[in-house]
Each structure stands twice: as structure tokens, then as C-alpha cells.
Amino acid sequence: MTQPRLSTADSSTDRSTRRSFLAGLGSLALVVVGTATGRTTAATGAPSPGSRPGEGPFAAADELEAFIDDVMAERIGTATPGATVAIVSGDAPILTKGYGAADVDADRPVRADETVFRVGSVGKLVTYTAVMKGVEQGILDLDTDVNSYLDDSRVTVPDTYDDPVTLRHLGTHTAGFESTLDPDIVADPDSLDTLEALLTDQQPSRIRPPGELVGYSNYGAALAGHVVAEAHGTTFEELVQAAIFDPLGMTHSTFAQPVPADQPGDLAAPHIRDGESFLTTDDVYINMRPAGSLSATATDMATFMRAHLGDGAVDATRILDAETAEAMHNRHHVRHPAVTNWRYGFHEYGNPDANLIGHSGATVNFTSSLLLAPDYDVGIFVASNSNPSELPTTVVDEIVAEFDLQRAPTTPTPTSRPGGQERAETVAGEYSLTYLPQSGPLQAVDLLEHLTVEPAGNGRVRTTTLEGDARQWVESEPYVYDEVGGHDVLAFEVTDGEVDVLSMSSEPTGVYQPVPFQERQFVTGAVLGTAVSGFGLSLAGWGGHSIRRTWKQQSTDDDPDTADAE
Amino acid sequence: MTDQHPSQQQTGQLHGQADRDRVTHGVKRRLTSPSWLARAASVGLCSISIGFLILFVFVVETGGNVTLFTRPLLMQIAVSLPAVIMVLTAATTIGAGIAWWNRYWSIRARIHQSVLALLGLGFSWQLTKLGFLPL
Structure with missing residues (x-):
């Protein structure tokens, strides 16, 4: 249920539950919401001495642990019953620690090295790492039609457009598949299909030419997993086990569902809120497994982060060549140079210049977030066994802020180019996100998430959403606007006076497109409101008429004069 | 005397039969009455539309947004109602046309029926745009 979402502790931290739900959706191995993707805002603070790249921001491990303890103490028992944290610096994990309860019924505590969490869409990073391993081996190519790897599979991507879908498109969510947000969550593990059957039976439409616009797709990630498995002539689960988990010693990690009984470790129970406490609840299963069925401990995720920070190797064990790891961490799709963009599987986070990359994830009752700061050799992973609005991402954000992993935002400097007000009027309008469904009842989510842009005077613009997220932006260069009081960025692409695309730095999992008049929130609200009022x-x-008539009838029957007359 | 005067039991049976005949006749009369059907369609349109909104919001509020994915029974019922609303909108619209054509009801009632038909069409249009109706 989500979208990759990393947000942080600035003014945009608390933007509503619905948005985080969507973030969750997108990266859910559910949404989406949110959610599908995610708003990546960034926590910032004044740089401290000694936090320059290469020096390591966590010089004092005791201070780090005390800080994390404080951050988690504010949340355990209130936002979530349990959580697990892993922080790596350089080539070693400097903190792996469990907090709270893995299962409130059994009173079982979270242990970082034993308690397994469902990490949702963070598992996509493992899937895309396996793809890059295949590229390194010469078995796969990022720019070849994926259909060429599917000769022995029933799955075929239709040739809706001239350009084929490639693994590069799948790793950057630019294949152009219609989003469904739902990675096909089922409550009964017996309802899980084979990946081949699922990808065949539930193939979404191709609604955009590949390579053009980002639109977060669980289907695309699942297809990438299927392609890499087919190319190796094995199953996805076996491939990942052999290529990544076994070499790295990630013994507590698996994409299998349900988690096998003989799998080391204990799976944390999912929880739902019940007033001031939490109740355990039934787990759900993700049919699009490469998109979000990974279960892992914080210790295993620390190893995975070390592999990426270590140019593909942990100690003497290498899963990717240094060149391959570097290629994976390079940009593969640019939405707009001024905003966050896509590496391979990772999206950039926070300030586009900060070189922070990550992914967030969720299932219905688990949430997680993973962030790498390669310039500092730092990796952060947080997961919880409930689905609070923003627990893992806010924790990550607070760590980013506390340890200065990105620079503080500066006051936006208005552009000196004339015509700012005209440009503000040009970009005014209502916009919808590409990663939201365009069919089915979830289409209503799209309507609720529309972004409204209005001129705010002096070349500034103001953005608002239904959920009350109102922000001011200053034009720093033509059609590029910096957030006032934050470091988010809006970048418009305009052709002949019409906006084609709006990219927001904090929404890397999609782009905004203008909404036709008849689909705007005001029109829908007016029509629905009028209709319901009339009904x-x-x-x-x-009802009033019927009651009045009945009353009159009774009055007539009870009238003594009338009765006497009868 | 006995032959000429039915027993109390026989009288009751006759009255019961008469009641059943009256009800059957009444139902038949209503089901073949365009005006009654038109009014029933409009009442159904108003009731089901509001019921849909209440049920949908109730399920999402009590079960969370995830019910849009997991589709519990109440959500399945809710998302099945737009199709009923579309049918009732069509019936209300046809009923309004027939009312004007045959000039039954008062002018005010005919205008009311027509307004409900328009509201139903608008409501159904938005349900389509929101993905509740697969058109």
C-alpha cells in the first residue's frame, strides 16, 4: 500500500494521513499511495563542523544511540508497538536495534537480528539489484525490449507504442503502465498466483510512451523480477536467494510468502490501532512479489546497505562489480534537472544536490524506509510493525536533520528575469499525479490528490491541496519555483504557453499533468453536491408530505363530528 | 339456515381471499402504472444515491483507506450500487419524459421529476469519471 515516500521534519512533515497512505500505497507493495511513491521532503539543519563528506557524521556511536533511543521513545507504544532500526557508516553497522514489541499478544520484544519485518517496496531495491547483477553478467541489457527475455513465458508486453518497454524503464518507473496502486494484496496465501499468471492476467494498459514520464508501477517492478528470473531460467525467489541473500549471508531474508516455518528468525506480527493500544491482526500477502513481499531483519538490511555503500561488496563478498554498483547509483531518468530524479531502482531524496537516495515501503500493517547517503557512507533503515502515518520516514528525516546529511535550505532568490507574473499565470491551474489510477474506484484518490497552483503576486505561486497543504513558492529561474521555508522545488515544462508537465521534488514517483476543466475538483464537487442536496x-x-397526509387522515378518523356523522 | 349463512371460518377465508385479491390487484396496477414506476424510480434514485455515499464513507472511515484494496463485503456492496444508480437514473429520466408526454401529475411534480433526472445524470456522470462505473 504505497508509494515510496521519504519525508522529513520540516514544514511539510505532517501533511496528512491520506498522502502518507498514498505513499504507502505506491510503495506498498500496497499504493500507495502513497500509496505509490512518495513525497520526499527533507529534514535539514545547520551543517556542523566535522560533517564534511568522508569524515563520517556518526563519530560518537553513543551519541547516535542516545539520539535514536530518544526518537523511538517518542513513538513506541503511541505510533507503533514495535520498530527496528539499522544504521551503517563506512563498512560497518554502527547501530542495529529493536524497539518495543514484535507481538503485543505474546509480549515478544523486537530484536534487530532476529525479528523479521515485512519491508514492502523497499524490497524493490533487492529486485533491481538482481537486475543489475544480470546486466553485469551479460544476461540482461537495460535497453533491450523485455519481451526478448520472455520467450518461455506467457507474459508479453503489447506493442502499444513504437518504442518497447525495457528494463531501464522498469527500474525508473517510466514504462508507461497505468497505475493500479494495489500490488494485488490477498488475505489468503492460497490465493497467491504464480508470477507468470499474475503478470499475464492482471496486466495494466500501457497509457504513455515509455521513457517519457515517471508513473510509479508495482506491476513494472514485478515484471522486472519476472524478467530477471526468466533470463536465468529459475524462479524469482530462488534467483534472489542465490544472487544476493546467500552471498551476503542475509539468512533472515526472503521473498517467500508465507515466510517458511524453517526460516531463521521470528516474523513480527502486524498490528492495528485500538484506541490507545494496539491489537495484532492478520497479515496480508503481496501477489506482485518482486514489488513488495520481502521480509527481513534490520541486521540483514544493514548488510544490504553496506553492499551498496561498499561499491557492491561487503568485506570480501562481492555481489556487484564496483562499476555496476556505480551504474546503479547513477541517474537513469531525469524528470527535470532542478528536482529529484531516478537512479536505478532508487529515487533521489530531499535536496536534489544532496546525493541522498532511497526508497520507502509498506504493506497494509508494516511500513519501512531506507536511505543511503553515499557521500557520507551512511545508510539508514527503519521499519515498524504497524502503519502509522509516517513513522519510518519521520525517523529517517530526524536522523538526516540531526546529523546534517544535507545542507540547510537557503532563502529562495527570485529570478531577475522579467515576466514573472505572466509566467505565474501561465502555470496556474489544477494538476493530477501520473502514479494514481485512471480507472476503477481508486480513481477517486486521484481527484482528492489534485494540486492547485495559483499566482500569489510578485511572480510567486501558491499551491494548495484538498487536505490543506498550502505552500508558497518563489521563482528562482523561469518556470522553476523554490519552496518558501523548505527546499522543495516545482519545475514546469511549458510549450507554447501551455504546461506539459509539472515535477515536484518531493514527489519523485510521478509527475503532475494539467487537469481538464470538467475533471477539476470544483466541477466534481459542485455536481455531486448539487445532486446529493437535491436527492x-x-x-x-x-417524507414530510407522507407524514402530513397520514396525520390528516388520522385527524379525520378521530374527529368526533365525523364519527357521529358516520 | 346453516346452508344459507356461511360459518365464521368460511367468512374469514372469504375475507382473506378478498384481501389477497385486493393486494394482488394493487401490485399489478402499480407495476403497470408508468406514473407509479416513474415515482418509484426517482425515490429509489434518491435513496440509493445517498445510501451509496453514506455506506462508502462509513466503510472507508471505519475500515481505513485500505478497504479500497481489500474490498470487505460492505465495500463490495457499496461499489455495486453505482450500477443500480445508473439504472434508476435511466428509469427516472424515461419516467420524466413519459410524464410530460402523457401530462400526468401536476406541472410542479413533472418539473421535480425532470430535475431529479438531471441530477441523476450528473451524479452518474461523476460516478463514471471517478471510476465507479466502467464506461
């Missing part, structure tokens, strides 16, 4: 008044009128 309600009519029912009230009919």
Missing part, C-alpha cells in the same frame, strides 16, 4: 431535499419533501 436529500426530495426525500425530505416526500
Whole structure:
């Protein structure tokens, strides 16, 4: 249920539950929401001496642990019953620690090295690492039609457009598949299909030419997993086990569902809130497994982060050549130079210049977030066994802020180019996100998430959403606007006075496109409001009329004069 | 005397039969009455539309947004109602046309029926745009 989402502790931290739900969706190995993707804002603080790249921001491990303890103490028992944290610096994990309860019924505590969490879409990073391993081996190519790897599979991507879908598109969510947010969550493990059957039966439409616009897709990630498995002539689960988990010694990690009984470690129970406490609940299963069925401990995720920070190797064990790891961490799709963009499988986070990359994830009742700061050799992983609005990402954000992993935002400097007000009026309008469904009842989510842009005077613009997220932006260069009080960025692409695309730095999992007048929130609200009002008044009128008639009839029957007359 | 005067039991049976005949006749009369059907369609349209909104919001509020994915029974019922609303909108619209054509009801009632038909069409249009109706 989500979207990759990393946000941080600045003014945009608490933007509503619905957005985080979507973030969750997108990266859910559910949404989406949120969610599908995620708003990546960034926590910032004033740089401290000694936090220059290469020096390591966590010089004092005791201070780090005390800080994390404080951060988690504020949340355990209130936001979530349990959580697990892993922080690596350089080539070693400097903190792996469990907090709270893995299962409130059994009173079982979280242990970082034993308690397994469902990490949702963070598992996509493992899938895309396996793809890059295949590229390194010469078995796969990022720019070849994926259909060429599917000769022995029933799955075929239709040739809707001239350009084929490639693994580069799948790793950057630019294949152009219609989003469904739902990675096909099922409550009964017996309802899980084979990956081949699932990808065949539930193939979404191709609604955009590949390579053009980002639109977070669980289907695309699942397809990438299927392609790499087919190319190796094995199953996805076996491939990942052999290529990544076994070499790295990630003994507590698996994409299998349910987690096998003989798998080392204990799976944390999912929880739902019940007033002031938490109740355990049934787990769910992700049919699009490469997109979000990974279960892992914080210790295993620390190893995975070390492999990426260590140019593909942990100690003497190498899963990727240094060149391959570097290639994976390079940009593969640019939405706009001024905003966050896509590496391979990772999206950039926070300030586009900060070189922070990550991914967030969620299932229905688990959430997680993974962030790498390669310039500092730092990796952060947080997971919880409930689905609070933003626990893992806010924890990551607070760590980023506390240890200065990105520079503080500066006051936006208005562009000296004339015509700012005209440009502000050009970009005014209502916009919808590409990663939200365009069919089915979840289409309503798209309507609720529209972004409204209005001129705010002096070349500034103001953005608002239904959930009350109102922000001001200053034009720093033509059609590029910096957030006032933050470091988010809006970048418009305009052709002949019409906006084609709006990219927001904090929403890397999609781009915004203008909404036609008849699909705007005001039109929908007016039509639905008028209709419901009319229906309600009519029912009230009919009811009143019926009651009045009944009362009159009774009055007539009870009238003594009338009775005498009878 | 006995032959000429039915027993109390026989009288009751006759009255019961008469009641059943009256009800059957009444139902038949209503089901073949365009005006009654048109009014029933509009009442159904108003009731089901509001019921849909209440049920949908109730399920999402109590079960969370995830119910849009997991589709519990109440959500399945909710998302099945837009199709009923579309049918009732069509019936209400046809009923309004017939009412004007045959000039039954008062002018005010005919206008009311027509307004409900328009509201139903608008409501159904938005349900389509929101993905509740697969058109």
C-alpha cells in the first residue's frame, strides 16, 4: 500500500494521513499511495563542523544511540508497538536495534537480528539489484525490449507504442503502465498466483510512451523480477536467494510468502490501532512479489546497505562489480534537472544536490524506509510493525536533520528575469499525479490528490491541496519555483504557453499533468453536491408530505363530528 | 339456515381471499402504472444515491483507506450500487419524459421529476469519471 515516500521534519512533515497512505500505497507493495511513491521532503539543519563528506557524521556511536533511543521513545507504544532500526557508516553497522514489541499478544520484544519485518517496496531495491547483477553478467541489457527475455513465458508486453518497454524503464518507473496502486494484496496465501499468471492476467494498459514520464508501477517492478528470473531460467525467489541473500549471508531474508516455518528468525506480527493500544491482526500477502513481499531483519538490511555503500561488496563478498554498483547509483531518468530524479531502482531524496537516495515501503500493517547517503557512507533503515502515518520516514528525516546529511535550505532568490507574473499565470491551474489510477474506484484518490497552483503576486505561486497543504513558492529561474521555508522545488515544462508537465521534488514517483476543466475538483464537487442536496431535499419533501397526509387522515378518523356523522 | 349463512371460518377465508385479491390487484396496477414506476424510480434514485455515499464513507472511515484494496463485503456492496444508480437514473429520466408526454401529475411534480433526472445524470456522470462505473 504505497508509494515510496521519504519525508522529513520540516514544514511539510505532517501533511496528512491520506498522502502518507498514498505513499504507502505506491510503495506498498500496497499504493500507495502513497500509496505509490512518495513525497520526499527533507529534514535539514545547520551543517556542523566535522560533517564534511568522508569524515563520517556518526563519530560518537553513543551519541547516535542516545539520539535514536530518544526518537523511538517518542513513538513506541503511541505510533507503533514495535520498530527496528539499522544504521551503517563506512563498512560497518554502527547501530542495529529493536524497539518495543514484535507481538503485543505474546509480549515478544523486537530484536534487530532476529525479528523479521515485512519491508514492502523497499524490497524493490533487492529486485533491481538482481537486475543489475544480470546486466553485469551479460544476461540482461537495460535497453533491450523485455519481451526478448520472455520467450518461455506467457507474459508479453503489447506493442502499444513504437518504442518497447525495457528494463531501464522498469527500474525508473517510466514504462508507461497505468497505475493500479494495489500490488494485488490477498488475505489468503492460497490465493497467491504464480508470477507468470499474475503478470499475464492482471496486466495494466500501457497509457504513455515509455521513457517519457515517471508513473510509479508495482506491476513494472514485478515484471522486472519476472524478467530477471526468466533470463536465468529459475524462479524469482530462488534467483534472489542465490544472487544476493546467500552471498551476503542475509539468512533472515526472503521473498517467500508465507515466510517458511524453517526460516531463521521470528516474523513480527502486524498490528492495528485500538484506541490507545494496539491489537495484532492478520497479515496480508503481496501477489506482485518482486514489488513488495520481502521480509527481513534490520541486521540483514544493514548488510544490504553496506553492499551498496561498499561499491557492491561487503568485506570480501562481492555481489556487484564496483562499476555496476556505480551504474546503479547513477541517474537513469531525469524528470527535470532542478528536482529529484531516478537512479536505478532508487529515487533521489530531499535536496536534489544532496546525493541522498532511497526508497520507502509498506504493506497494509508494516511500513519501512531506507536511505543511503553515499557521500557520507551512511545508510539508514527503519521499519515498524504497524502503519502509522509516517513513522519510518519521520525517523529517517530526524536522523538526516540531526546529523546534517544535507545542507540547510537557503532563502529562495527570485529570478531577475522579467515576466514573472505572466509566467505565474501561465502555470496556474489544477494538476493530477501520473502514479494514481485512471480507472476503477481508486480513481477517486486521484481527484482528492489534485494540486492547485495559483499566482500569489510578485511572480510567486501558491499551491494548495484538498487536505490543506498550502505552500508558497518563489521563482528562482523561469518556470522553476523554490519552496518558501523548505527546499522543495516545482519545475514546469511549458510549450507554447501551455504546461506539459509539472515535477515536484518531493514527489519523485510521478509527475503532475494539467487537469481538464470538467475533471477539476470544483466541477466534481459542485455536481455531486448539487445532486446529493437535491436527492436529500426530495426525500425530505416526500417524507414530510407522507407524514402530513397520514396525520390528516388520522385527524379525520378521530374527529368526533365525523364519527357521529358516520 | 346453516346452508344459507356461511360459518365464521368460511367468512374469514372469504375475507382473506378478498384481501389477497385486493393486494394482488394493487401490485399489478402499480407495476403497470408508468406514473407509479416513474415515482418509484426517482425515490429509489434518491435513496440509493445517498445510501451509496453514506455506506462508502462509513466503510472507508471505519475500515481505513485500505478497504479500497481489500474490498470487505460492505465495500463490495457499496461499489455495486453505482450500477443500480445508473439504472434508476435511466428509469427516472424515461419516467420524466413519459410524464410530460402523457401530462400526468401536476406541472410542479413533472418539473421535480425532470430535475431529479438531471441530477441523476450528473451524479452518474461523476460516478463514471471517478471510476465507479466502467464506461
